[in-house]
Amino acid sequence: MKYAKNILETIGNTPLVQLNSIVKDLPCKVLAKVEYFNPGHSCKDRMALKMVEDAEADGRLKPGGTIIEGTSGNTGMGLALAAVVKGYKLICVITDKQSKEKMDILRAVGAKVVVCPTDVEPTDPRSYYSVSKRLAQETPNGWYVNQYDNPSNAQANYEQTGPEIWEQTQGAVTHFIVGVGTGGTISGVGKYLKEQKPNVKVWGVDTYGSVFKKYHETGIFDENEVYSYVTEGIGEDILPENVNFSVIDHFTKVTDKDAAVYCRKLALEEGIFVGMSSGSAIKGLLQMKDELKPDDVVVVLFHDSGSRYIGKIFNDEWMRERGYLEDEITTAADLIQNHIEKPLVVVRTEELVSHALDRIRKYKISQIPVIDKDGFVGSLEDSDLFAAFMNDANIAEKPIREVMGAPYPVVNKKAKVEDVSKLITKDNNAVLVDLEDGKYHIITKYDIINSIK
Numbered sequence: 001m002k003y004a005k006n007i008l009e010t011i012g013n014t015p016l017v018q019l020n021s022i023v024k025d026l027p028c029k030v031l032a033k034v035e036y037f038n039p040g041h042s043c044k045d046r047m048a049l050k051m052v053e054d055a056e057a058d059g060r061l062k063p064g065g066t067i068i069e070g071t072s073g074n075t076g077m078g079l080a081l082a083a084v085v086k087g088y089k090l091i092c093v094i095t096d097k098q099s100k101e102k103m104d105i106l107r108a109v110g111a112k113v114v115v116c117p118t119d120v121e122p123t124d125p126r127s128y129y130s131v132s133k134r135l136a137q138e139t140p141n142g143w144y145v146n147q148y149d150n151p152s153n154a155q156a157n158y159e160q161t162g163p164e165i166w167e168q169t170q171g172a173v174t175h176f177i178v179g180v181g182t183g184g185t186i187s188g189v190g191k192y193l194k195e196q197k198p199n200v201k202v203w204g205v206d207t208y209g210s211v212f213k214k215y216h217e218t219g220i221f222d223e224n225e226v227y228s229y230v231t232e233g234i235g236e237d238i239l240p241e242n243v244n245f246s247v248i249d250h251f252t253k254v255t256d257k258d259a260a261v262y263c264r265k266l267a268l269e270e271g272i273f274v275g276m277s278s279g280s281a282i283k284g285l286l287q288m289k290d291e292l293k294p295d296d297v298v299v300v301l302f303h304d305s306g307s308r309y310i311g312k313i314f315n316d317e318w319m320r321e322r323g324y325l326e327d328e329i330t331t332a333a334d335l336i337q338n339h340i341e342k343p344l345v346v347v348r349t350e351e352l353v354s355h356a357l358d359r360i361r362k363y364k365i366s367q368i369p370v371i372d373k374d375g376f377v378g379s380l381e382d383s384d385l386f387a388a389f390m391n392d393a394n395i396a397e398k399p400i401r402e403v404m405g406a407p408y409p410v411v412n413k414k415a416k417v418e419d420v421s422k423l424i425t426k427d428n429n430a431v432l433v434d435l436e437d438g439k440y441h442i443i444t445k446y447d448i449i450n451s452i453k
């Protein structure tokens, strides 16, 4: 019989899979180390188990103890598997940026989850770094894992992931590229590969909002580089001891939007359903295209599975809200998609200004087209009304006909965005679009601004 004695024995030996369509513009072979084949569905199973075993070996973790860690979810999952099999309790401290799926999964494997705010300084007592340290001090028989500075993290990748890549490529690997968070993966794999073949290039993928790239290039820890970002698992506002900058040849930064878009492309073009940092990794590689030659063999590591991001990157609404969906906005009709369901608010020439003001307030709009029996004959802007009101407090009781401005220009629904935007000027804040079914809608300068990607 051939079987594993427990789930922990199934960690590692993940496949190396050639990428085809998504890297068609690169001159060389690209192989993906697909780490979601691990039992906890991420690369972090490897280091989680190694950290536990090393802590058991030197007595930091005692029988029946409680494992405490600040984790973005994947390390927590690996620790949870080890805790279940080996009989420890686990507390995972997580930031509120992490997907709900990740929190639910951790609870499903027995972890207690403590959620902390993302947008606080690492030294703030509410930060997930501070909370995990405090819980470790307060919990009897507790052990604080500290994946950032725990050398077993990089060591696990040095002992397993690196040798696997070396053997799977039969030493042909020339480049290794991966997203960098704690640094354990890049530092462990990078060190091993460079020991076998010193000219292997090791490229780190960083995110906008993180300090790594600038620190690597200048030695400056620039706090201005730190702001909140969406990508999970990579980038930091600290310098973890596991980042061995000396084995990293270059960092490239990838935007949140590109990470999300390329994650979807991996699923659709390669059938590889991975998490957001894998989108960063593949986009980072494409950004490095000019550095590659036909004989190169690139290994890109995909950290985790897309199933943890169903409510995020694989949810159209979430993507659209952040402007990540590549919906093409080329015509007047595209510009009004966000509010096409709402009725066009109009006023009639013989209504009073007070009626127009009521509608401006009720619908929270800034301008209204004016109609009479012949169609659109004028317009009212809230700023003009305000100025008129300052001159004459009785204006509210006047008919709109007496105060209205020129009617808005009307365009066909197929009019190009460039042509529509030329009609929006300092003196004209809106354009009407003829939907060709007897109905009209309004395009404001905000629709034009929102269409700019």
Ligand SMILES: Cc1ncc(COP(=O)(O)O)c(C=O)c1O
Binding pocket: 042, 044, 072, 074, 075, 179, 180, 181, 182, 183, 184, 185, 186, 232, 233, 234, 275, 277, 278, 303, 304
């Ligand atoms: C999804 C994901 N990608 C990338 C990383 C970065 O790996 P490392 O911490 O080894 O640098 C992590 C680490 O938590 C992760 O969870």
